[in-house]
Structures are given as structure tokens and as C-alpha cells.
Amino acid sequence: MLARDDLVSGDYRLLEVDHRTVVPYSVDVRVLVTAADVLHSWTVPSLGVKADAVPGRLNQLSFYCSRSGVFYGQCSEICGANHSFMPIVVESVSIPDFVSWVKNVSS
Template structure:
């Protein structure tokens, strides 16, 4: 969860989010180097006679400004493709959860368990308990085990929604009539918050997501008590 005056991303909770943060830092450094080089050249142009006909028409300069951008694109594309394939890869998920978006709440169905399904509504400000977060708490949290690959199937019953949890690096569109899937795996237990990231109507900002990630034995106890 974000905290006041925070700079940067939330702490990574999954391998995917760790890769996304590394890629962000990698790309940001390239942008910083490009900006510094351009600023240096502009300063030279303003303070010296760098812009001269016999300096701007040489073949060496043309080779540099052709090869350098190509090399920069390769440095950005390679880690980007690696991260994209990592996000799309689904290897033998041990649990499947179907997420449906509604106006304006989420419903979850654990397809590997019989009759384990529930709706998740936001808790209003008047019903919040001490320490609970306004506009982020729900009456039924989605409980998942840690250190296990989980497949999320995301769709919608009415309009476009978007199921997003920033600390896990997840953002999947919920589209009526279409089933999107994404892999989720957490490396540590805890409570993780998200919200619908698609403008889906008047109460768009009132359908939060709360994931409670627990060790496997606690998840089994929870699922047994509800099934």
C-alpha cells in the first residue's frame, strides 16, 4: 500500500513487479543519459561555434546519430520483451480464481472448490472500524496462498472494468463476453489493495480490491470453513 509523500512504486510483492521495477529503473537511466547528452549539445551550441557547416555535414556525425538510436532501442527492447513474456507465461497453476466485475463490486469464484464463491463490496465510511482504510476496505477479502502460482480469470457482467493490484504488478481488463487470464504469485504474506482502473460509471471509485495472502495451511483452513 502507498504511504504519504511516497516517491516511486509500491514495494514489490511478486517476481513480475520486481521485473517491472527493474525495467523502469533501467529505462529511466537511459532517458537521463539521453537528456544529459542533448542538454550538453544545446549548451555547446549556445556557447561555442559548434553549429558550423563543415561540422554538421561530416559522415561520422551521420553514422553516430543513426547507430546510436538503434542501439538505444535494442537496450530497451530486450528487457521489455523478457518482462512481457514473463507476465504472459502460465506454468501449471495450482489454483484458479474467476473474477467478475459488476456495477459496482467484484465477485470471486474459486473454480477448484465446490460452492466457494462470494461477492466483495466496499465498506462505507460509516461502517469502518478503527485502522481500516477509507474507500479501500471490503466486506469479503479474496484470500490466496503465497508462493504458489494462481491463475486469475477476469471478465465482466456489464461494462468494462479493470482488475488492478499495483504491488503485484497486475492490471487486467474485465471485458464483457471475453475471458482474460493472468498469473499471480506472491512472495510474502500480507494485505494488498487495488482498485478498478477503468472508468466504469458513477461509482467507479467505489469498487476496491483487497487480497489477503496467507501461507498455504491458513488458506486451506479458510477454504474448508467456507466450502
């Protein structure tokens, strides 16, 4: 979650993150979900997806974005102290933008 001091005008308090999940639109997207500490639940209502994240297990979900946009969600599991809100942000971009994002992340 982005700290209050790092928010800029137009940001959503308690919903913005420092690293968005970037996906391409107009293709089927499969997401593999797991956890490193406790049970979480990766939930983005506007994409119609929700999957439990379980330590030591892989869970999968799929969705299709037909347009660019920013989609907000939150962990929907009571996953522990200091985990309140636990926001999720999915940003769908064009395939060329996705490819350049992958190049920047991997370099």
C-alpha cells in the same frame, strides 16, 4: 467497498472491501477475470497485475506472492456512475490458512 460506518480503527477509507480475495503465498496464482455489467480493470499495483474485465470474455493474469500480506488496488477503468473507487483487496495467507478459508467459504 466497505461503508464508512463499517470501518474500524486502522481500516483504509475507500479501500476496504467486505470480501477480500484470498490467495496462498509461495505458489503461482492464476486469476481469471470477467465482468457481469461493464468494462472493469482488475488492478493491484503492489502485485504488478492489471487485467481488463470484459463481459462475455475471460481474461487471465498470474502472480507470485512470496510472503503473507494485504495488497490494495482499485478498478482502473472508468466503469460508470456509482463505481467510483471500486476497491480490490488481495490477502495472501499460508497454504493451511488458505485451505481452511476455502472450507469455510464452501460450507
